[in-house]
Amino acid sequence: MEFRGLVPCLANWRKERLVVKRAPAKGLFSLALTLGLACLTCPHARGDVGIVLNESMDSSVDRISGTGHSAVYFSRICAESPVRLRLCRPNENGSVMSTYINIGEDQRFEWNIVPLNIYLYGVEDPRFRALFGSYRVKTLLEERYRTKYLAGYCDGPPCSTSYKAEWREMVAATLIRSVYIFVMDTTVEQDKELISQFNASRNENHFNGITRNCADFTKRVINTYFPHAATTDYINDFGMTSPKAIARSFVRYAVRNPKSNLRVLHFAQVPGTIKRSNEVRSGTEQLYRSGKLLIPMLIFAGYGVPAVAASYLLTGRFNPEREFEKHPAEEENRRDATEPVKTQEDQAQIIGTRAEWKRYRQALDSLLQETGEAKFIGEQGDFRRFFKHLNKLGTPRVDADGALWMEIPGKSKALNVGLSANNILERSSNTQLAYSLLLCRANGVLKSPKHSRETMPEFERDWELLQRARVKNALVVAGDRTPDKDILSTDASTGGKD
16 A cells, blocks of 8 residues: 655665765764755655545445445554554554444444554455455454454454454455545644544444444544545435545545545455445435336336436446546555556556456466366366355365465365465465466456456466466376365355355
8 A cells, every 4th residue: 555654764764874884984973964864855754544435235225225335544544452543653554444333342432443454355464365255254354353453342242243243344345345445645744633633532433324424434534634525415315425425525626636646546356255246326326227226216206217317417426446547556565656647558557458458368268278277177167166166165264374274175185275365375275276266266357347356466466376376287287196076076066155
């Protein structure tokens, strides 16, 4: 992510320090002088605040409203505890703060704050991110987070056992839905003011779906930084505040203020057995687009249908994916994201061109047709069912660092396959299972619509893993190291519930 903090100043200081080492006669006075000059001439440390827009999971009330969820991202504010804020240290990657109907902890808190990587991936280090998503995997990551971070806040039932406790939604969000983050620059003074304000206020839950929901909370935080930057769309959301409305108004505010340095980040839902999330909608958009509500509207609303359609078409349209394509950004450890991406070439490096995605689709089709290398998948039937078979037959586990494994019974012994980016190609991870998983994962990404697809740099990293797995698998086949044939046996051909 775009976590700058004091890194530029420290980098300049290191350069100046090398000069001092080459001229030791200057002594300590020179060291102090160069350090002072480095800090005076280095750019002001910058941070970010952003609106997190989570796609709709098409469950519960969201199945009708389609509004998704809203939260707040900080690059320079971190969690001292789930309910207390502080400035981030140089090695920390920011955080996400959110409110829910019922966080579910031992006290009725209005909000919690979690480390950004925990929120996105369920682990501190993105290199340990899951390559396969299921509710069983997510539950493991949730329990790891509860044990490590929620001592004193969620020590026993119902918080520790209820799946309705919504602290769980702040762990590995990308396993259940795609996420957009709309980001603008902040100053240290702004961040300190927010920390002081929230640490001094009472953190008590007064959630109200009409006037005090997650989008209202996000609007309040954002407007602390930039007054009137996030606003309610009373017409298109029928008097309520929706996540999409505040994202739309935030982007429009940034366009009117170019110095805000607007960037948009996109994190796609991890392929697996969990139902794919849907694009978020405003109130009139849901009525206009949803087939579920069209017939009731025609019956009961009558002449109101044209008014709803006109309101949405004239004032309510906003496409998060298009805004991402206009203002794309990605993790700073992959590129310098201190400035917005301006050229079409830079944008294409993050989003990918149609021709690039087509070439990858053709390359994957070739891999699936290869004799020998695709034989294992062919023996199991439809490879698109692979995730369901794997999830039904295997038992997932997570190690202390958050790396995931799946243990699968075989004829002679149990087999293990790594489910995380850092361990899927380890020696103890079954080579052919790993190759099959990466093939199916690549297929899922390449067949997804844009809002569910990874960025090009993310996909290229996963494609590199796939190519390495292909080479290892070819060596296994050449050496006639045939895997146990009952790993994903025909009795699982119908799949299984997650």
